Amino acid sequence: MRLIFLGDVVGKAGRDAVARELPLLRERYNPDIVVVNGENAAHGFGISQDIHQKLLNSGADAVTLGNHAFDQRETLVFIEREPNLIRPLNWPAGCPGRGTCMVETPKGQRVLVMNAMGRVMIEPLLDDPFPAIGRELDQCQLGRDCDAILLDFHAEASSEKMAMGHYVDGRASLLVGTHTHVPTSDHQILSGGTAYLTDAGMCGDYNSVIGMDKAEPLNRFLRKLPVEKFKPAEGPATVCGVAVETDDRTGLATQISPIRLGGRLSQAEVAFW
Numbered sequence: 001m002r003l004i005f006l007g008d009v010v011g012k013a014g015r016d017a018v019a020r021e022l023p024l025l026r027e028r029y030n031p032d033i034v035v036v037n038g039e040n041a042a043h044g045f046g047i048s049q050d051i052h053q054k055l056l057n058s059g060a061d062a063v064t065l066g067n068h069a070f071d072q073r074e075t076l077v078f079i080e081r082e083p084n085l086i087r088p089l090n091w092p093a094g095c096p097g098r099g100t101c102m103v104e105t106p107k108g109q110r111v112l113v114m115n116a117m118g119r120v121m122i123e124p125l126l127d128d129p130f131p132a133i134g135r136e137l138d139q140c141q142l143g144r145d146c147d148a149i150l151l152d153f154h155a156e157a158s159s160e161k162m163a164m165g166h167y168v169d170g171r172a173s174l175l176v177g178t179h180t181h182v183p184t185s186d187h188q189i190l191s192g193g194t195a196y197l198t199d200a201g202m203c204g205d206y207n208s209v210i211g212m213d214k215a216e217p218l219n220r221f222l223r224k225l226p227v228e229k230f231k232p233a234e235g236p237a238t239v240c241g242v243a244v245e246t247d248d249r250t251g252l253a254t255q256i257s258p259i260r261l262g263g264r265l266s267q268a269e270v271a272f273w
Contacts, residue, residue: 001109001148001248002031002273004259005176006241007183008066009041010204010211011232015051018203021239021261022059029243029273032105034059035113035150037178038085039066040202044212044232046071049078052085061103062086064115066154066179067122069097088117088154090132100136102146109147109248112140114172118155118164122179129153130167137171142251148173149251155179158198165196173246173253176200181210183240183258183265193252201240206264208233238263243270 004025009018018036026034036055038047046068055063062084069087070076079085079097089099103111114136116129133151142149149172153164161177168175170192176199177184183201190196204211209218212230219227241259246252260268 001033001105001111001246002029003111003148003150003174003244003246004029004031004034004241005150005152005174005200006034006036006203006239006259007200008037008039008178008181008202008204008211009055010181010202011040011044011234013205013232013234013237014203014211015041015054017237017239017262018055019058025259026059029270031243032107032109033061033103033111033148033150035062035064035152036060037066037152037154037200038063039068039154040204040211042072044230046075048072048074052082056084062101062113064113064152064154064178066117067124086113086115088115088126089136090116090127090129092127111148111150112146114149114151116151116153118153118157118160120155120157120160122156129164133164133168137168142171142173147248147251148246150174151176153177158184161198165190165194169194170252173251174242174244176242183260185258187242187256187258189253189256193250195244195253195256197242197256197258200242201238201260203237203239205233205235205237207235236263238265240265243273245272
């Protein structure tokens with residue numbers, strides 16, 4: 001099975017880049033499923049119903065979120081109507097929405113998409129993600145209940161992401177980190193067969209401070225005083241993500257490659273498809 005995941009979409013520049021590149025990715029590589037993190041898609045903070053629909057129209061099968069999941073108040077309502085829009089599953093009981101979704105591919109294969117959030121140096125402080133993810137993996141086992149499992153782990157600390165990768169190794173097809181907006185170069189297949197990447201990077205303008213226009217972040221570092229709200233940078237965006245191929249018999253990964261298209265970063269395309 002062919003899986004593609006795209007990192008945090010930041011603002012209009014990121015949305016426009018995904019709208020441009022994702023249809024081309026689908027045409028070029030014919031993936032079975034595409035998942036996109038949309039938690040910064042609405043002006044850098046959260047997601048709206050209209051933007052969520054545009055990501056689906058561009059070719060996403062599911063959209064994940066993170067710490068900014070409910071920055072747009074409308075999300076509290078419409079997330080209940082959107083089965084393929086998921087927020088971190090370790091949000092406390094009673095939170096709107098869900099933390100997993102099952103996507104059926106055109107070939108009839110079933111992919112469990114999961115979203116969880118770390119607890120180290122990130123707010124809000126949610127429930128412990130390790131037992132929460134463990135329970136989900138016990139209930140829906142790879143190779144028995146589904147054909148692939150993709151986990152977006154939205155976390156700040158690389159150590160927490162690495163630990164989670166080893167925790168799910170052999171039980172998930174892909175553990176990909178999001179949140180820091182900087183693509184890492186440690187894509188690998190762990191010893192148990194799970195594809196791993198500490199951070200997918202963002203779909204946004206890298207002539208910025210993690211996707212935001214440089215002026216206000218610099219002001220806050222230099223003067224320690226907020227002057228205005230953060231706003232997304234609006235230059236040419238790089239679409240960053242990861243591609244994974246799995247074994248149809250086991251659901252475990254056989255190949256992994258970074259994706260970087262457009263914008264300022266060095267380009268990376270999938271060589272094995």
